[in-house]
Amino acid sequence: MAEAMLEGARAAAEERSGTGAVGSAGLSRTITVKVLSAAITLFVVLVANFFLFRVLPANPAKNLTHNSTLTAKQLLAINRTFGLGLPLPQQFWNYLVQTFHGNLGRSFVNQLPVSELIGQALWPTILLVGTSTILSTVIGVWIGIRGGWSRGSRFDRSSTAFVNVLYAMPDFWLGMVLLITLAGKLALFPDGGMHSFTGGGSGLAGFADLLWHLALPCLVLTLVYLAEYALVMRSSLIDELKADYLLTARAKGLRDELVRRRHAVPNALLPSVTLIMLNLGFVISGAITTETVFSWPGLGRLSYVSLNAPDYPTLEGTFLLFSAAVIVANLIGDLLLTLFDPRVRQA
């Protein structure tokens, strides 16, 4: 799916570049336009958030009090806290103001501030998603480069097959299989959580304990997402290898290795970088299921747990955060393309 997105992004970029060379003045203008565009998208997300989470669901007041009999006074008090019962435009304005102040409401389940719940869950997810993204990118790109360069070789054929299998694998399935075999039967890894239940210790011992718990979930996310990068990097490189300037370089007598390192790879690398950014949305989805399987206390697990109540304020908060993260990542990826793609920067 992300491949399709990448093709679309390339197409969009090509189209933009086709409208003429971008001078330095034009460059800053383009950047401004892109940033504004991202801001508008974020605003649309906020609107959608409001609609999905505050307008659609049933009256939460009863859920809050767990069905104990409410007096009219209590009902009023709850409505006031959550701002329900006011006219919709008023509610929407309050919602915007509150969100900008970082007030994301209170959880329906335990009345804790959503911003606090999210704050607690943020670091574990960043750790997991960040580490696995770095690993999957590095490994995936390496596989793609090697495969693309030595096209048709045994490495290429076997790695492509391996990568295709990974791409087709549901991430939670891989997680369950690894959990049962490596953590269950062989007891090589913990069964879940971020720290040992009996206290992981501090300092170096604590860090080692954390790594030991991080290993399996990180492995799952890495494996499932490196496929994208490998495939795209490979096809990118193959396309690049047909370029004229490479023929020139070879004719000049440059060694293959140099040709590869200095010319082909950097140019082929760019779409991969863009892809990392575009792919973030999917990696987050992967994090939701993986964190659940491994009881990893991050945002993904928070979403899953809130899903069943359903704890709408928390769902709303995580949804907003995920969307914002993806918008920003997309913006960065887009800007990178604008700044570094030689075909776009012609001034």
Next chain:
Amino acid sequence: MSVRAATSTSDGPPPEQPPSSQALSPRALARARRKAALVRFWREFRRDRRGMSGLIVLAVMIAIALLAPVLANSRGLNPIYATATPNAGPSLRFPLGTDSDGRSVLTELIWGARNSLLVGFTATLISILIGALVGVVAGHFGSIRARAGRLTDNLLMRATDWFLVVPFLPLAMVVARTIGPSLGVIILVIGLTSWAGTARIVRAQALAVETRPYLERAKALGAGHLHQMYRHVLPNVMPLLLANTILTVAGTILAETTLSFLGLGDPIRPTWGQMLGAAYSYGVGTGNVVWLLAPGIAVIIVVMAFTLVGHALEAVLDPKLRDRQ
């Protein structure tokens, strides 16, 4: 960086002369041309070994799905008639073992093929329809120099961007939870959240098509927007759309497994995702690991098959991409 082909095979080399020496009507000529193109296309596709193997696997899977009532009695899905030991490993009578209700995992797998493929195809249909519509309209109006056209294009592209950016799973989770989980809701949700990629690609292709001379001719002859889009732009984006469709099905099948695993699926009708979710909830590792492995492997096989066929299609349709295989 390469971009989606600006050419399409429908504009390929001139057709072979029809055997009869009679002069044929333009329509018959067009038909013969198309037939020849199809034959050429098939011959090329057949040469791609990976694509062919994918196609064979798909054919087998679809056959299994269609023949489900013949292959496995639907009574086997009703737990009140299941008397076997639950969570039992593979045996002669139950080649894939039994699930927590004592039903045969193999029976569920076969019927699951039917429902999973149904969800995959239907959701893809929705996704492709919306994506193609948005892409063609945006591409067509975007190439008009008038401001109104540009505006339409921009608006549609903003919407597409939003759908591209919004993380699919959280959105799907919320919508399904709000409306209430069922197979129909999952199909709708997946369809509504995955059309953006298609729209982008179709739009790029449509923009390229718009620059072709015969379209200008059609405009000069007074063809309206609808006629242009339907008669000229759409047929030319079709081949790429087809390849994209196949690839999208792979994605929707994976998406369905995730949503069912999260408990948003239909508790009564089994899909492979449903089986995986049940295996997770009722405890895998309680005796029948095959209950977890079988649907997962089935999903991998089918998704791989779709991906291989889709890539092969792309290669055949776009000469530039052929070299990548």
Next chain:
Amino acid sequence: MLRPNTRPRLRLAAAGLALCGGLAAAAPALAANAAPAARSAAMSSPSDSSIFVVGNTDAVDTLNPFLGFTSQDYEVYGLIYDNLMDYGQLDYKGTPRLATSWSHSKDGLTWTYHIRKGVKWSDGVPLTAADVAYTIQRNITPNSTEFADNEAYVGEISSAVATGKYTVVMKVKHYTPVMNRLEVPILPEHIWKKISEKQLGSFKNLNPVGSGPFTVSTYSSNQSIRLTANPHYWGGKPGIKTLVFQRFDNPTAEKLALANGTISFAENLTSALWQSLKGTPGVKLINAPAGNFDELSFNNGAATVTGKPIGDGNPALKDVNVRHAISYALNTSVLVKKVLLNTGEFGTSIIPPIYTQFHYSPPASQTYHYNPAKARAILDAAGWKVGPGGVRVKNGKQLSLRLFVRNQSPTQTQDAPYIKGWLNAIGIKITVTSMSDSQLTADIGNGQYDLFMWGWGVEPNPDFQLSVFTCGQRSYGSGPNYSPGWSDSFYCNPAYDKLYHQQQALDGEPRAKVVKQMQKMLYDDDAYNVLYYPNDLQAYRSDKFTGFAPSPDKPNGLYLYQEIQWWSYRCIRPAGSSPSLTDHNIGCEHEIGAVTAPTSSGVNGGLIGGIAAVGVAAGLGAWLVVSRRRKVALADERE
């Protein structure tokens, strides 16, 4: 010349073996009795062995006892706070906890409680009657969250005053036996008086000051909580130093963790996972009947407390015959066998059988045993004839019912296709919809349902459970969103209400009689179909910990997560440690492994056995040696 004879060597060897064998048999008895202190010290000194980790699918989501509602919340509150009373470990009578004794006036309207002396809060401040009075007064504040939370206990109290340092006098509006069982956590006045009613909703109570056997050391909301034992607890020092409650999202992971030994106790495992632990070395399984039941509820005619009909329930269900037919059509024993994997009991009345005093058991002739033929006959007689597609029709309307299932219950989700199948077989069309708890609550409140499945946990005091079926617990307010009461069947029977008020003023055997009458009424009218009483499935590492105080006091009682009891936590100790570590603690007289006879006889028994074994071995050895000598001598003589 003497031929070397190998046989004597064998005999000597045999003698030696016999001696060793005897010593080996006697050794454990000798060692255990000779040096118990040394051995238990060796077992408990590594800090690992006194950390007790409990795995559960629920977590503590707040430390504010007025806001929590999950079973995990209550489990922890009872460890960091003391209630005024608890249910006794052996019976369900109110047992002294912070209240050592109490009495009431002749008219039953004034109650005097004596508070335990010498108890200190975890911050060192002494606990006095003032804290008790403050807590109760706070709980009875009208229209407060506190009142809504503890109404079942404090509903009748009109005032609570500390008349001395250790005496509290409470006045009630009407006599109620609940005053013998005030299971309300007592809070420190000096902390809580600073929290106003308004602040209550956001007060997190992160460093709770309590008087209970454990204190909180680290807490991650919704994940895990780590408690440290209070060595100065008035009820005795706990046998474990650290107690951890860890939440698992993945049920399989919890099972694996127990099998690996990473956790010490697993709660809330599904029946399949629990069964799969059978045969795992070091793991003991507990199949404990608990006070729970799961039911299929009918829409008996949804209406508000004013009698105004609401909702869109199928009117067919108002006919008791249709409800009977449904009950006869369900093969509930199959559910017990296949879904519960035989860890439960066929369901009848709403007070579960573990409450032997109150449970009503219908005679076999009136029980709704699986009888599809009878079900069909009943429907035929009621005018429901089988129509096209096998669905019954009457007056042009199909007998089509909606079945709502909670997506948060794996067992109920698994039950749904069975119920659908059985009802289809007698000609009722069923549409199954899975939904969240809150959505279902809203639908029930508005009467927009036909059938649904849910469950209840019944307390030893049946009052609340009985009240659910009174007319006054139906929805109230105005549409389109009615406010739900506790009734989820909309059963309304004035005769039932009368009996309910009657039993509120009774106690003991007379009360039990009325309660059983009420259950019979509900059963005959088929307000609910109680499907089964699911057991609580627990498992723990018996090779690492022992000393539990099960409730009821049987091998298959609940070991933890008991009905308003927390004694077991203070009685647990590492396996191999001396029972004396905890068996003097209050409530631990019947812990597992408790030595009930004087220890001296134990030593004697072992010692005698050991000495006897050695004696026998020595005797055997001696006989062998002697007989060899004789043989040799004989051989010598022969030569």
